[in-house]
Amino acid sequence: MLNEKVFSKNLCDHCLGRLYSGLLSGHTSEERGKAIRLSMAMMIDSGKVETKEIDMSNFHDFKFRNGSKPGKKEKCWMCSDIFDNLDKLAEKCVKRLGNLEFSSFLVGSKVSGQIHAREEKMWEINGIENVETIKTEINRELGKRIERLVKKPVAFKRPDILILANLEKARYDLQIGSLYVFGYYSKRKRGFPQCKWGTPGVYKTSVQEIIAKPFLKATESKHNSFHGGGREDIDARCMGWRPFVIEIEKPVKRKISLAKMRQEINKGSKVKVKSLKFCDRDTVVRVKTERGEKAYRVTVLFSKPVDKSDLKKLYKLKGVISQRTPTRVSHRRADLVRKRKVLDIKYKRISSKKIELMVKTNAGLYVKELVSGNGGRTKPSVSSMLGVEATPKDLDVTMVQKTRNV
Ligand SMILES: [Zn+2]
CATH class of the missing domain: 3.30.70.3190 (Alpha-Beta Plaits)
Known part of the structure; x- marks a missing residue:
């Protein structure tokens, strides 16, 4: 298992340990890397391993008894010591989050083509049975650090915010998940459409605009989508209650009072709403496909x-x-x-x-x-x-x- 060819390039503990991620649970890649390196150093010291093919920078901080010479300290051949910078990167991500309200997040990262190529090279040398990708480790390690800083959990399913960390370009982009609210509306007047996009400029208002207005203000959002469970004609009223989901895109604030939203909307005479509640994207499909x-x-x-x-x-x-x-x-x-x-x-x-x-x-x-x-x-x-x-x-x-x- 101790394959000296793995040491033909100088690797940090993370990049070394990731080659063995599938072995044992309860250890980080860094711990695995340290253990593998220590074992190899002892093999070298015992004289059982030829050091000709080995980059001795891997052992810069070891003292050999058998006269083997440790190399100079160098940056990791694969990642250039990315993992040493994760604390700083996490702080940058948190800064980027600014005053956004969210209750969960997820990190996705992008590394350079060179890192990917070198990672694959190592897989060729040592096999892929037990490996973990560098992206997976960065995402997890960055996620842990951000979790500690913002005191919000990582969520793999439907996070409010997706942080896209491009480590090559040192760019941090955010994908802000929409906020979805389900409810029922009643259209009490004739002469305006359900959605604004159908007939731009022709009608002064729409069910969508009336409902969206207080939401956009409260969430500091600029765009919304309206998903109605069917719709009535422009010249028709809906005196019954029609289900809908309003999707607020890129909200800055999420902790809004739905009771207040209802009050604001119901002040007007054209459209009334009731039974507002937060929901997820699945509800959109349900509302749009259900045919009662x-x-x-x-x-x-x-x-x-x-x-x-x-x-x-x-x-x-x-x-x-x-x-x-x-x-x-x-x-x-x-x-x-x-x-x-x-x-x-x-x-x-x-x-x-x-x-x-x-x-x-x-x-x-x-x-x-x-x-x-x-x-x-x-x-x-x-x-x-x-x-x-x-x-x-x-x-x-x-x-x-x-x-x-x-
Ligand atoms: Zn590395």
């Missing part, structure tokens, strides 16, 4: 009077609806015929040319087209059932099924 039941209320205007008794035909809409992608959304959704379900339908007659329709569906049914028929693309429809033109007006989402397990 929804209920709608819509006013329907007829092109000509419809008999009271004829309206009963509307109950037949309960069941499967075949719906080809509506013309109004065909620019952003594939042109397909989808099977959707009307789970329940009720109506209230207001006049011979006007009713209020209440529809319960599984997700994905376009209610406006269920009313109008969209030129035969939705079948059957209110229009086809009654044999009149039917126009939807004032659509409200009245219920969105709750997201489970959030």
Whole structure:
């Protein structure tokens, strides 16, 4: 196991010990390196090992009895003594963290191509069965030091902050993890979209902007993403509660009061929120993919009077609806015929040319087209059932099924 070829280059205790990381637990690479070096020094002193191929700098602080000459102290051939600088590097990283609020972090490091090449060279000499990479050791050793300085733990899964230490260029970059907050919103007014990106400049506000505003201020963030569990049309209200996750990007502050956020948002009359809670990225996927039941209320205007008794035909809409992608959304959704379900339908007659329709569906049914028929693309429809033109007006989402397990 004591391979003198390992000593053909001058290595520090860390770089030496990492070649044997897989052996014994409870020891650092540095300790392993010291032990291996001491053993080799004794082999040399016993005269059992030829020193011709050995870089004797490895033994600069040993005193041999058999006349072997220790070399001069030199920097580690592999790492140039990086590990001696880790305390300083840790301090630099902490400085870089500034006033960022976080509860966990992780270190990732980058070393030069030369270090990697030399590391591989040593692996060729001594085998890779028990090695650990230099990056892994730096990450761990730097992590330990930063842990002590900031008194926050390293987290391998979803750290708030990822510290990227480029040791070659002496650069320390931070990747700040987003802050995620789950909640339900209700849109109480018509005429503005859910997200701002859909129609830049056209609408003065959006559900996203209203909800994001106090969050951005409190977290000192500039950007956010909004993930809604479905969305309502610009001209529709959502009187039920729709699940969402707001993602605050690169927050400086994380310890914010959600009760205060709720109060701030709910001061306005357009959007209300409730049940805010911190969540993680998984919740975004859950909110976006969950397809629960929804209920709608819509006013329907007829092109000509419809008999009271004829309206009963509307109950037949309960069941499967075949719906080809509506013309109004065909620019952003594939042109397909989808099977959707009307789970329940009720109506209230207001006049011979006007009713209020209440529809319960599984997700994905376009209610406006269920009313109008969209030129035969939705079948059957209110229009086809009654044999009149039917126009939807004032659509409200009245219920969105709750997201489970959030
Ligand atoms: Zn080294």
